[in-house]
Amino acid sequence: MITTEDEALAWLRNLPECDATAMERLELLVAMLAEENDRQNLVSAASLDQVWLRHIVDSAQLLPHVPRETSGVWLDLGTGAGFPGLVIAALRPGCEVVMVESRSRRIEWLNRASEAMGLNKARVEGRRLELVETQAVSVISARAFAPLEKLLTLSARFSTSDTVFLLPKGRSARQELHDLRTWRHMFHVEQSITDPQAGIIVGELVGGKGMSR
Numbered sequence: 001m002i003t004t005e006d007e008a009l010a011w012l013r014n015l016p017e018c019d020a021t022a023m024e025r026l027e028l029l030v031a032m033l034a035e036e037n038d039r040q041n042l043v044s045a046a047s048l049d050q051v052w053l054r055h056i057v058d059s060a061q062l063l064p065h066v067p068r069e070t071s072g073v074w075l076d077l078g079t080g081a082g083f084p085g086l087v088i089a090a091l092r093p094g095c096e097v098v099m100v101e102s103r104s105r106r107i108e109w110l111n112r113a114s115e116a117m118g119l120n121k122a123r124v125e126g127r128r129l130e131l132v133e134t135q136a137v138s139v140i141s142a143r144a145f146a147p148l149e150k151l152l153t154l155s156a157r158f159s160t161s162d163t164v165f166l167l168p169k170g171r172s173a174r175q176e177l178h179d180l181r182t183w184r185h186m187f188h189v190e191q192s193i194t195d196p197q198a199g200i201i202v203g204e205l206v207g208g209k210g211m212s213r
């Protein structure tokens with residue numbers, strides 16, 4: 001379990017994707033986030049004291065669940081302050097990361113941060129997820145976006161049987177998965193490395209696209 005900022009930075013530096021360019025991009029994100037958080041409430045002020053642990057590594061810990069050679073779109077739902085979307089895009093610059101966000105000031109922030117970080121393959125879909133054109137994607141991530149049942153109802157149309165869902169769910173992961181009734185799936189809960197009580201729901205929908213509902 002990672003509990004300090006030093007441990008978070010050490011874990012990150014050991015990540016195969018974390019080269020000098022990625023680190024520079026993440027440092028820029030951390031600096032810009034601190035500044036922007038004075039203008040709009042992107043993350044809790046308290047969490048900024050442990051930003052590498054609470055936001056950067058908390059996002060980056062999704063990467064080992066997706067092989068580096070995976071191609072196709074990584075769709076991040078409700079990216080908000082940039083998590084995990086901007087972190088994934090910084091660490092996998094060859095990956096087409098699409099960040100869906102509906103609030104205008106957050107859309108503006110995501111576009112500005114993405115441009116400053118030089119994330120040429122990342123893109124912001126600045127609209128409600130319900131209005132985003134359907135396409136099959138390789139990965140769907142969502143941190144603090146919606147309860148599991150609703151999340152799947154909104155996002156299943158982007159999935160195939162190969163689409164990997166990566167859903168950091170905090171302390172409710174096991175309960176939400178246990179309560180899920182309407183979907184056939186191959187989900188399980190992985191332990192978060194940043195919070196002993198938090199879990200990440202990982203896996204695929206059987207049949208994808210909600211066809212098996």
Ligand SMILES: C[S@@+](CC[C@H](N)C(=O)[O-])C[C@H]1O[C@@H](n2cnc3c(N)ncnc32)[C@H](O)[C@@H]1O
Nearest residue numbers: 078079080081083100101102103128129143144
């Ligand atoms: C609680 S925040 C989490 C932000 C970020 N994922 C994080 O973990 O820091 C949820 C975000 O989802 C966005 N959101 C909620 N419903 C949405 C929808 N239907 N379509 C697009 N964005 C949505 C909100 O505007 C908000 O920025």
